[in-house]
Amino acid sequence: MSQSHxxxxxxxxxxxKWKLLTEYNLQTPTDYWFxxxxxxxxxxxxxxxxxDNGKFGAILGNETICNAIACTIEEHPSISxxxxxxxxxxxxxxxxxxxxxxxxxxxxx
Numbered sequence: 001m002s003q004s005h006x007x008x009x010x011x012x013x014x015x016x017k018w019k020l021l022t023e024y025n026l027q028t029p030t031d032y033w034f035x036x037x038x039x040x041x042x043x044x045x046x047x048x049x050x051x052d053n054g055k056f057g058a059i060l061g062n063e064t065i066c067n068a069i070a071c072t073i074e075e076h077p078s079i080s081x082x083x084x085x086x087x088x089x090x091x092x093x094x095x096x097x098x099x100x101x102x103x104x105x106x107x108x109x
Contacts, residue, residue, distance in 0.1 A: 003066055005083045005090070012098050026066050032074075042105050045074040071097075076104060 003026055010020060013035060021034040021043070031050050036043045048068035072080040081097040084090060 002083075002086060004086050006065060006068070008091075008094060009071065009081075012094055016098050016102055018101075027064050029063060030065055031068070037105070044101070044104075047072050047074045073101060073104070076100075079104070 006026060010024065013020065017037060018035045019038050021036055022030070022032065031048045033046045033048075034043060035046060048065055049070040049072070050063050050065070051067045051069040068083060070080055070082045079097065079100045081093050
């Protein structure tokens with residue numbers, strides 16, 4: 001996972017009229033973002049699966065969101081995105097993730 005994945009996710013969310021409610025600080029140890037529509041509707045929790053610091057062994061607890069390897073919509077865990085290589089497939093995957101998120105919004109989360 002890289003900072004580029006998170007920045008693209010944030011940009012795609014904003015382009016689809018989602019507002020990040022959680023402070024955008026990539027150095028804070030956290031594993032979630034709350035998002036909502038600009039009027040405050042449809043508050044949704046995005047949960048990130050955190051990987052390690054690139055060292056062998058257990059997660060230390062000080063990993064930041066930049067160590068995320070995947071993101072899931074907490075209320076709908078079947079909707080997720082894996083942060084693999086930052087390539088064309090990831091671009092397609094993130095668009096599909098946002099599309100599914102927007103579909104849920106229409107069904108009133």
